[in-house]
Amino acid sequence: MxxxxxxxxxxxxxxxxxxxxxxxxxxxxxxxxxxxxxxxxxxxxxxxxxxVPKPSAFGPVPPHEKEVINIYLKGDDFLLVSPNYYNGLGLGTTQLYNRTRIYNHKKHGDVQLGNRVYEFRRKPKFPKKLSREYLVIDLLNNLKYLAEDEQIILENLKRSFAAFDSQALHAYAQQYGIGRTKKIVRLIFI
Structure with a gap:
């Protein structure tokens, strides 16, 4: 030694x-x-x-989120999703959230790693990579937990349906959506 x-x-x-x-x-x-x-x-x-912090001109740099989660879960079978990603969809979401959701097959619950709280959710299935269409499905799955007006988001989704791949949305809704999400996708993207 x-x-x-x-x-x-x-x-x-x-x-x-x-x-x-x-x-x-x-x-x-x-x-x-x-x-x-x-x-x-x-x-x-x-x-x-x-x-081991990396030094920089502005102080020590923490490790990347994905590396921390990878080591914590002992593998890379997870999907990192933040409600902040919804803001990039152009559906009228503007809130900034301090939590990151991790879909995985091993752990469930809130875990503090460093000074961040991660919300681990055990899911039977989730895509390997994040796409705009999956983010829409995830937004609809978690709509009641967001500090946003549901009606405005749904109206904006109806108006901007051409910006999304409707086939991918239907496929993701069938594969990953809850009942309410499947119904909304069926009504909006006919």
Missing amino acids: LTADKFRNKLRKGKVYRRADLTQWSASIDRHLSRLVEAGVLKKLARGLYY
């Missing part, structure tokens, strides 16, 4: 680590981790989850 200095040299800037992954480099992992956190070399995201 390596000493604390050699252990420190194994760490890469901007990378996220699990405690279990670091045990190969140290016999006294907890002592080394606590010393490196105190020294500012490591930052603790959650229990057993650490990252």
Whole structure:
């Protein structure tokens, strides 16, 4: 096993680590981790989850969200969706939300990683990549949870239906939509 200095040299800037992954480099992992956190070399995201901040002119840069979630879930089978993405659809949504939703097959519930709260939702199926049409379906699935006027959003969706691929919307609605979403898509995109 390596000493604390050699252990420190194994760490890469901007990378996220699990405690279990670091045990190969140290016999006294907890002592080394606590010393490196105190020294500012490591930052603790959650229990057993650490990252090495990347220095920049504006201060330390946290790791990318996707990398944190990838390490936390021990895999890349997830879809990151923020209600803020709805604002780019041009449907009249303007609110900014402080939460990010992660659709996955493993975890469910709210988890704080660093200074962000992530809303993990266990879903049986979700697309591998985010598309505008899937965002519309996700918006309709979560419409009652948004701080927006539902009627205005639905009217804007009716007016701008030409901006979306109706075949993809129907397919996504059938595959990922709740009952209300399927009905809305059927009525709007006939």
